Amino acid sequence: MTAPARLVVGCGVGWIAAAALGLLGRHYSQGDFAVRPDRRRFLRNAMLGAVGSVLALIGAVFGWLLWPRKTGAFGGELTVSAADVPAVNAPPFRSTAGHFYLAHTADGLLAMWWKCPHLGCTVPWVGPPESPHAYQCPCHGSMYNYAGERTGGPAPRPLDLMRVTVADGGSVRVDTGAITTRTDYAPDQAAPYPA
Numbered sequence: 404m405t406a407p408a409r410l411v412v413g414c415g416v417g418w419i420a421a422a423a424l425g426l427l428g429r430h431y432s433q434g435d436f437a438v439r440p441d442r443r444r445f446l447r448n449a450m451l452g453a454v455g456s457v458l459a460l461i462g463a464v465f466g467w468l469l470w471p472r473k474t475g476a477f478g479g480e481l482t483v484s485a486a487d488v489p490a491v492n493a494p495p496f497r498s499t500a501g502h503f504y505l506a507h508t509a510d511g512l513l514a515m516w517w518k519c520p521h522l523g524c525t526v527p528w529v530g531p532p533e534s535p536h537a538y539q540c541p542c543h544g545s546m547y548n549y550a551g552e553r554t555g556g557p558a559p560r561p562l563d564l565m566r567v568t569v570a571d572g573g574s575v576r577v578d579t580g581a582i583t584t585r586t587d588y589a590p591d592q593a594a595p596y597p598a
């Protein structure tokens with residue numbers, strides 16, 4: 404839910420709660436209610452409770468709205484500018500903040516988490532001409548091709564994928580909190596580029 408929508412929902416809930424408590428207070432303040440000391444005490448406590456509830460509700464809504472959302476770092480969404488999107492089969496864009504490589508296959512874009520599926524080491528791009536393999540893990544030697552498929556070593560699967568969204572203008576959003584595993588490469592894993 405977007406921040407404006409959350410604000411509208413929060414205000415709506417606060418208004419309904421305040422209205423309900425106001426009606427309750429009016430109901431108990433009618434008739435001979437005001438002349439009885441115990442009822443007067445009850446009314447005062449009810450009003451204090453109502454005010455406290457509304458303040459607590461407002462505080463909760465503002466806390467929810469102002470709580471920092473994770474963006475621009477691993478776990479959140481990052482944007483890769485159109486200028487940084489690699490050409491087809493060119494060396495991938497490397498995001499230090501997002502811990503991923505953005506590769507451009509003939510089928511489209513792949514954002515791959517650089518964490519080795521074997522035991523979690525960071526897998527560097529070694530690409531041609533240094534190596535016939537695109538990525539090679541320094542820990543136990545797992546190797547992967549340009550699309551992240553395992554080509555050798557003990558890794559149990561290809562590099563994991565992150566969700567990619569192509570925006571107008573050619574920039575790309577990578578959701579580093581939306582990670583999926585796979586058993587091999589399939590063309591529909593790639594986001595067509597341009598969209």
Ligand code: FES
Nearest residue numbers: 519521522540543
């Ligand atoms: S952690 Fe990468 S091959 Fe073992």
